[in-house]
Amino acid sequence: MLMPLRCSIMQILIHHPAGMTPSEIYDQLDPAYKKERQCSPERLDGHLMSMKGVGIVEATDAFQDDHGQTVVRYSFTDYGLDTAKKYFPSLLN
Amino acid sequence: MNSSELLISKNMGYVKKGIIWGLLSGVLCGFLTIFEDKGLGTEPFVSAGALSLMAVPIVFGFLQDLSSWLCVLIANIANGKGREYLRAVKTKPFLLLAIGAIVGGPGAACFYLCGVFFAGPFYPVVLSATFPAFGAILARVVLKEKIDLRMWCGILLAVIGAIVVSWVSGGVDISAYPHFTLGIIFGILAALGWAVEGVISNAGMDFIDPEVANGVRYSVSVLFYMIIGIPFISGIGLTGGYALVGSSFASKALLFAFLAGAVEGIGYYFYYKSCNACGSSRGMTLNSTYTAWSCIICAVFYREALPVTFWIGLVVIIFGGFLIAGNPTKIFSLRDTD
Numbered sequence: 105m106l107m108p109l110r111c112s113i114m115q116i117l118i119h120h121p122a123g124m125t126p127s128e129i130y131d132q133l134d135p136a137y138k139k140e141r142q143c144s145p146e147r148l149d150g151h152l153m154s155m156k157g158v159g160i161v162e163a164t165d166a167f168q169d170d171h172g173q174t175v176v177r178y179s180f181t182d183y184g185l186d187t188a189k190k191y192f193p194s195l196l197n
Numbered sequence: 198m199n200s201s202e203l204l205i206s207k208n209m210g211y212v213k214k215g216i217i218w219g220l221l222s223g224v225l226c227g228f229l230t231i232f233e234d235k236g237l238g239t240e241p242f243v244s245a246g247a248l249s250l251m252a253v254p255i256v257f258g259f260l261q262d263l264s265s266w267l268c269v270l271i272a273n274i275a276n277g278k279g280r281e282y283l284r285a286v287k288t289k290p291f292l293l294l295a296i297g298a299i300v301g302g303p304g305a306a307c308f309y310l311c312g313v314f315f316a317g318p319f320y321p322v323v324l325s326a327t328f329p330a331f332g333a334i335l336a337r338v339v340l341k342e343k344i345d346l347r348m349w350c351g352i353l354l355a356v357i358g359a360i361v362v363s364w365v366s367g368g369v370d371i372s373a374y375p376h377f378t379l380g381i382i383f384g385i386l387a388a389l390g391w392a393v394e395g396v397i398s399n400a401g402m403d404f405i406d407p408e409v410a411n412g413v414r415y416s417v418s419v420l421f422y423m424i425i426g427i428p429f430i431s432g433i434g435l436t437g438g439y440a441l442v443g444s445s446f447a448s449k450a451l452l453f454a455f456l457a458g459a460v461e462g463i464g465y466y467f468y469y470k471s472c473n474a475c476g477s478s479r480g481m482t483l484n485s486t487y488t489a490w491s492c493i494i495c496a497v498f499y500r501e502a503l504p505v506t507f508w509i510g511l512v513v514i515i516f517g518g519f520l521i522a523g524n525p526t527k528i529f530s531l532r533d534t535d
Contacts, residue, residue: 108284108405141277142406151406153211154473158340158403166203174203191289192404 106136109143110151114160114180114188115195123164123179126152152178160184215474218467219483225464227490229457231498233257233310234318236453241444246314248441249432254310255303256431256441257454259422262302264458266415269466273412281409282416293401294410295417301394302418303426309387316380317373319503322491324384326514329482330355331392336478339396344478347520351482354517361510392481398469399477407469414469415462482518489515 106112116132117124126149137143155161161184165177188195198206236242242253273279285291312321330352336342371377402410427438445451464487472480489511496503 105287106280106284108281108288108409110406111288111404114404140280142281143277153207154407155403157211157474157476160403163204166200166207168198168203174207176204176207187403191293191400 109133109137109140110155111192111195112136113148113151114155114184114192117161117178117180118185118188118195121179123177125175125177127175149176152176155184160187212475215471215480216483218474219471219480220486222464222466222468222471222480222484223486224490225460225467226484226487227494228460229464229487230313230318230322230491231494232453232457232460233261233313234495236450236457237310237314239450239453240448241441242450245433245441248437251307251311252431252433252438252441253314254307255422255426256438256445257450258303258306258310259419259427259442260445260451260454261458261461262306262415262418262422264455265462265465266412266419266458268459268462269408269412269415272463272466273408276408278406278409278412281406282412285405285409285413288404290401290404291413293397294405294413297394297398297401298414298417299421300390300397302414303421303430305387305390305394306418307426308383308390312380312383312387314380315374315376315383316371317377318495319492319507320377320381321384321387322488322495323507323511323514324381325388325391326358326485326488326518327356327385328388328391328395329478329485329518331389332395332481333478335392335396336399336476340400340477342476342478348478351517351520354520355482355485355514356517358510358513358515358517361506361513395472395477395481399472399480402469402473407473408466411462411466411469414465485518486515 107115112133113129116129126145129148129152130143130145133143133148152161156163156178159181161178162181163176164179167175169175185196236257237253242257245253245256270279273281285294309321309325312324333342333344333348333352337344374380398410398414405413427442428435431438431441433441445454464484468480468484471483474480475483492503492507492511495501
């Protein structure tokens with residue numbers, strides 16, 4: 105069975121230390137969570153914003169796309185890694 | 198705009214959303230007390246009060262959480278999150294959500310209902326408003342949330358306000374409540390329970406979507422009521438407990454329980470989202486504005502004149518609450534992560 109969506113986002117980010125945008129994360133998640141309304145770049149961005157608020161991820165870059173929307177690149181923090189190790193160690197595998 | 202300006206603008210928008218969600222949860226939960234009070238004052242719950250101390254709070258709490266569970270489930274399925282319930286169960290953070298659910302669901306909610314039952318609707322409402330104060334202290338210790346001097350002042354004011362309100366009880370006829378003091382104690386216990394729930398659940402929401410976490414909370418809570426609460430804690434046993442559930446289905450009390458559950462479920466839906474967006478201490482405080490809405494609704498509905506001290510205390514609580522909520526521009530980073 106799949107992990108909860110937020111955990112899958114974390115797992116992908118842990119394995120991409122350079123950081124990713126919500127659209128890049130969506131491209132990786134879409135095959136597994138396809139047809140689930142909860143999995144869209146906009147909703148993934150919502151998850152990432154709240155994870156940023158609590159320090160699990162950080163924003164490494166921000167720019168505007170062709171439609172004038174702000175796109176943020178997120179990466180996992182050391183605090184996030186410690187939290188994942190404590191509560192969800194399998195995310196690091 | 199450069200990169201940092203774009204980030205600030207985006208952060209502001211998100212934090213503002215969190216604050217609006219928190220206030221919305223307060224407004225919705227403001228209707229809770231009136232529905233609870235009407236439901237508890239309707240048969241079969243009036244007569245069932247003589248059966249045992251815990252029978253009414255447990256059975257009414259079960260019906261209420263069942264309604265909340267249903268409302269949240271419908272919302273989550275509509276948002277494509279139905280499968281997340283089962284996925285969440287297999288994770289370790291689920292345990293945090295489950296503990297939070299039991300403490301805040303059957304635990305604090307029962308204490309609160311006992312408070313309303315023994316002391317009437319007004320005082321338990323206001324006492325339970327101190328839960329952000331307990332919550333802020335726990336959030337600092339457990340989640341390492343940043344709490345500055347302004348927030349500590351807010352916490353102190355919230356507690357002082359609650360004491361002022363409960364100290365002078367002349368405005369409401371407390372002779373109608375022979376176990377008034379017991380009701381006040383239950384109100385304080387409810388505040389403690391909700392504070393613990395807010396902090397524990399927020400730790401779990403680092404890994405699980407807050408909307409799903411809220412659904413999991415009600416699933417655990419309903420199961421706890423069904424398996425432990427009604428058979429063992431209600432004091433009237435499995436048969437008596439479910440007989441009371443059954444008899445409520447034929448009465449108007451069910452309507453009030455389900456209305457209470459609906460406003461609570463949707464209110465908590467926004468409360469969990471708010472905690473996750475702007476921090477549990479702020480989310481709790483914004484949610485606690487329900488005291489103001491509750492009091493106004495109850496006073497209008499019952500046409501009761503409340504003493505001036507009641508309103509002064511309430512204003513102090515709300516002012517303290519907003520000091521705890523803080524300045525949105527300074528809450529982009531909620532925790533000390535160094």
